[in-house]
Amino acid sequence: DAGVTQSPTHLIKTRGQQVTLRCSPKSGHDTVSWYQQALGQGPQFIFQYYEEEERQRGNFPDRFSGHQFPNYSSELNVNALLLGDSALYLCASSLFRQIEAFFGQGTRLTVV
Amino acid sequence: ELKVEQNPLFLSMQEGKNYTIYCNYSTTSDRLYWYRQDPGKSLESLFVLLSNGAVKQEGRLMASLDTKARLSTLHITAAVHDLSATYFCAVNQGGSEKLVFGKGTKLTVNP
Numbered sequence: 001d002a003g004v005t006q007s008p009t010h011l012i013k014t015r016g017q018q019v020t021l022r023c024s025p026k027s028g029h030d031t032v033s034w035y036q037q038a039l040g041q042g043p044q045f046i047f048q049y050y051e052e053e054e055r056q057r058g059n060f061p062d063r064f065s066g067h068q069f070p071n072y073s074s075e076l077n078v079n080a081l082l083l084g085d086s087a088l089y090l091c092a093s094s095l096f097r098q099i100e101a102f103f104g105q106g107t108r109l110t111v112v
Numbered sequence: 113e114l115k116v117e118q119n120p121l122f123l124s125m126q127e128g129k130n131y132t133i134y135c136n137y138s139t140t141s142d143r144l145y146w147y148r149q150d151p152g153k154s155l156e157s158l159f160v161l162l163s164n165g166a167v168k169q170e171g172r173l174m175a176s177l178d179t180k181a182r183l184s185t186l187h188i189t190a191a192v193h194d195l196s197a198t199y200f201c202a203v204n205q206g207g208s209e210k211l212v213f214g215k216g217t218k219l220t221v222n223p
Contacts, residue, residue, distance in 0.1 A: 031209070033211075040215075041215060041216075042116075042214055042216050043155070043202075043211075045211060045212070048209055056208060056209060056210055058210060090154060090155065099160055100157070102157070103157075104154060105153065105154045108152075
């Protein structure tokens with residue numbers, strides 16, 4: 001049983017560009033949450049998707065958007081990249097409103 | 113707004129010693145999580161604590177929760193080098209699925 005998988009694992013982009021990160025949840029899970037972890041910091045909640053809708057959102061600008069597909073996989077899109085967007089982006093999957101969440105290995109985004 | 117504070121942020125200890133990491137949070141929450149993160153890696157779930165007085169143990173780690181004091185502790189017994197990692201506590205905002213994380217405690221266990 002595959003756990004939470006994210007792609008790509010590493011990515012380098014230039015300021016102003018756009019990026020798409022992908023997440024496949026653990027088998028049987030229907031909810032995906034995205035977190036941003038800057039170097040030396042704890043993860044910060046970006047948003048959560050369930051039933052292909054954004055259910056909750058953290059304190060992130062509209063440049064951060066997402067999508068969830070019928071197979072429960074999810075994408076995180078970031079437009080107009082800034083240097084400060086450089087971080088580890090983590091995807092967590094769970095069953096909606098259940099306690100346990102499992103994190104993927106993350107995508108390391110570097111903006112130059 | 114929910115705030116989560118951990119202390120200490122850095123902890124260097126000798127093998128065989130005991131120590132405690134503290135996690136305070138500012139508002140009522142349904143549950144508290146402890147995670148471990150190795151450098152460059154993802155988060156590994158250690159414990160989920162759901163009720164006042166909850167205590168869970170796994171190997172050399174024991175976590176407890178006092179909801180009245182809004183405090184959780186992660187106690188390390190007879191530390192070994194393999195426990196070197198960063199430990200995070202996280203709390204869900206009441207009625208919400210959003211997890212708010214502390215800044216983490218970087219633990220280094222020296223021989």
